Amino acid sequence: MPLRIGILTGGGDCPGLNAVIRAVTKSLLRQCGAEVIGIHDGFGGLMGPAPHVRPLDWASVSGILMRGGTILGTSNRANPLRSEADAERTLAHAHALGLQALVVIGGDGSMAIAHGLSQRGLPIVGVPKTIDNDIVGCERSFGFDTAVATVTEAIERLQTTAESHGRVMIVETMGRYAGWIALEAGIAGAADVILLPEIDYDIDAVAAVCRARAQRQRYTLICIGEGAKPVGGERTVQAWLPDSPDPVRLGGVAHALRAALQPRLDCEVRATVLGHVQRGGAPTPFDRVLATQFGNEAAQLIMRGEFNRMVTLRDGRLGSIALSDVVHGTRQVPLDHPLLRTARQIGVSLGEPA
Numbered sequence: 001m002p003l004r005i006g007i008l009t010g011g012g013d014c015p016g017l018n019a020v021i022r023a024v025t026k027s028l029l030r031q032c033g034a035e036v037i038g039i040h041d042g043f044g045g046l047m048g049p050a051p052h053v054r055p056l057d058w059a060s061v062s063g064i065l066m067r068g069g070t071i072l073g074t075s076n077r078a079n080p081l082r083s084e085a086d087a088e089r090t091l092a093h094a095h096a097l098g099l100q101a102l103v104v105i106g107g108d109g110s111m112a113i114a115h116g117l118s119q120r121g122l123p124i125v126g127v128p129k130t131i132d133n134d135i136v137g138c139e140r141s142f143g144f145d146t147a148v149a150t151v152t153e154a155i156e157r158l159q160t161t162a163e164s165h166g167r168v169m170i171v172e173t174m175g176r177y178a179g180w181i182a183l184e185a186g187i188a189g190a191a192d193v194i195l196l197p198e199i200d201y202d203i204d205a206v207a208a209v210c211r212a213r214a215q216r217q218r219y220t221l222i223c224i225g226e227g228a229k230p231v232g233g234e235r236t237v238q239a240w241l242p243d244s245p246d247p248v249r250l251g252g253v254a255h256a257l258r259a260a261l262q263p264r265l266d267c268e269v270r271a272t273v274l275g276h277v278q279r280g281g282a283p284t285p286f287d288r289v290l291a292t293q294f295g296n297e298a299a300q301l302i303m304r305g306e307f308n309r310m311v312t313l314r315d316g317r318l319g320s321i322a323l324s325d326v327v328h329g330t331r332q333v334p335l336d337h338p339l340l341r342t343a344r345q346i347g348v349s350l351g352e353p354a
């Protein structure tokens with residue numbers, strides 16, 4: 001009897017998901033002749049009255065390496081741990097499908113669900129996915145490089161218009177409570193000010209940088225992570241989704257910063273919120289390679305029978321970590337991170353008082 005393995009993508013989509021699906025499937029088909037079952041719409045495909053699935057063969061994963069999004073669809077609502085009945089129905093569907101294991105490609109929420117289901121007896125291998133790069137135990141998740149490339153290009157485009165008009169341009173990135181995207185794209189795009197959720201910014205310090213630059217270079221580029229907040233202030237919440245266990249949707253901090261900065265400056269201040277454009281489109285070559293490695297590694301874990309673990313990258317090496325060790329917390333930028341030092345030393349402001 002060949003192995004029969006399910007695979008799903010959960011949470012927000014992310015460039016590189018299809019590359020993982022392709023690598024898991026090809027690796028399992030080639031190396032052990034497994035049957036691979038694609039599950040639609042995240043855990044939603046196992047929670048309905050009947051499973052929503054389709055078999056994945058070689059042809060169905062050919063040509064998807066460079067495609068953004070996920071051919072399986074995803075959900076950031078479907079949660080089989082919401083009730084005991086939902087959990088039982090999910091496990092019953094997995095059992096009826098004859099799944100010996102499930103590959104869950106997702107972020108923190110999906111890994112929390114994966115951990116819960118694994119504790120109820122379903123063997124699981126996790127693959128970390130997020131443009132935010134904030135999953136505990138993994139130093140780089142696929143999708144992050146693509147998001148950084150998109151934001152970097154946006155900053156470059158804002159530079160020419162900022163310079164022409166002598167304006168302060170603010171660009172807001174995604175990232176939730178972690179500033180990785182803002183930090184790396186800010187450095188790569190030559191932002192003058194980088195504001196992160198990890199370091200509360202001093203509005204007067206930011207204004208002072210803009211005024212000094214107005215004398216010298218006429219314009220200022222500010223890159224701000226959506227979770228950043230001023231000293232003594234609050235994060236900017238865009239929406240509250242009551243049916244989600246992670247109900248806060250951040251967003252709009254660039255507009256809040258613009259409103260605070262404009263009265264302090266003579267020049268015009270404009271804000272750009274990049275939003276989901278950072279999550280869409282084709283993965284970069286780096287993300288295609290990383291996602292392929294992650295997918296293949298997940299297949300190896302399955303063939304070795306190493307379950308209830310998530311694939312990781314640590315110190316540049318592929319490995320795995322127990323699901324129980326990744327479900328708590330968020331991997332933020334450490335305050336002693338070398339890139340923060342580099343930024344300060346080359347004169348990039350992190351919004352700290354002079």
Ligand SMILES: Nc1ncnc2c1ncn2[C@@H]1O[C@H](COP(=O)(O)OP(=O)(O)OP(=O)(O)O)[C@@H](O)[C@H]1O
Pocket residue numbers: 010011012013075076077078079081106107108109110111112113129130131244245246
């Ligand atoms: N702490 C948690 N415990 C259990 N379930 C959770 C938790 N957080 C979120 N979920 C559920 O996990 C699913 C996916 O969560 P979420 O939308 O946060 O995606 P994710 O996999 O964490 O990816 P990302 O946050 O990067 O979009 C949703 O169904 C959500 O209801």
Ligand SMILES: O=P(O)(O)OC[C@H]1O[C@](O)(CO)[C@@H](O)[C@@H]1O
Pocket residue numbers: 012076107130131132174175176226249250279
């Ligand atoms: O797609 P949604 O539900 O608006 O979620 C947006 C959030 O998801 C992410 O894109 C990925 O976690 C965050 O950076 C962002 O805050």
Ligand SMILES: [Mg+2]
Pocket residue numbers: 011107108109110246
């Ligand atoms: Mg999440």
